[in-house]
Amino acid sequence: MKLEGKVAWITGAARGIGWAIARAFGREGAQLAINDLRPMEEAASQLRETGRPVLAMQGDVTKAQQVKEMAERIFRELGRVDILVNNAGGGLNVPFSIVDMTEEDWDRVVNLNLKAAFLCCKAVIPHMRKQGKGVIVNIASLAGRSVATTVGPGYTGAKAGLLGLTRHLANTEGPYGIRVNAVSPGSIMTELLAERFKTYPPEEQVKRLSTTPLRRFGKPEEVAAAVLFLASEEASFITGANIDVNGGRYMQM
DSSP: OTTTTOEEEEESOSSHHHHHHHHHHHHTTOEEEEEESSOOHHHHHHHGGGSSOEEEEEOOTTSHHHHHHHHHHHHHHHOOOSEEEEOOOOOOSOOSSTTTOOHHHHHHHHIIIIIHHHHHHHHHHHHHHHHTOEEEEEEOOHHHHSOOSSSOHHHHHHHHHHHHHHHHHHHHHGGGTEEEEEEEEOSBOOHHHHHHHHTSOHHHHHHHHHTSTTSSOBOHHHHHHHHHHHHSGGGTTOOSOEEEESTTSSOOO
16 A cells, blocks of 8 residues: 555546546545545545545635635645645637637636646645655646647646746755655546547547557556656655656657
């Protein structure tokens, strides 16, 4: 049990990558605090099958007051936060071109993918400092390492910013025993991507798969495995790092 006795807060955990991370953490012994904008009953019920406690909260991580209230509830009911996974994010349904984007479009995407991580980090880091240890894993994106191809510039900019925030916090919080790392997924076959992929004609499907050397999409469980590694003591001397989980679509060493 790699996370036995640990309390983990995972944002955006109702489905997809966040749900896969929560399930992996539960199987490894963590007590779970999960939140999402969506209703959490079904996700929480399935996660409790791991036999671990699950605190499910519906809330908006782009709103400072809601983040504060969720953090206070976790500390009140579970006593601590050892691991924070900033998973909430997405390109949202906004125009691809910056010419067509409104200021509101930009703000929505940047708030969800960058501001939310800032708010959640701000809520837990003072407590982690007192504990003398803690782990934060930010879910970035291939877009932040390169460029988004299906969503707009707000997503690319926000995910690049999230990688910068990861490096900065790794530097400032390291002396307090807090490790901060990132995972950057490529094309992962979540429910959302599966629905979109079905609408593409066969030749477009082949074209999209051909951009990845492994010739397939990733699985949420494969992202979760990287996050689990960074959250565990197996990565005890790793901070300020990023793990690319993209099937070779973007390579930099």
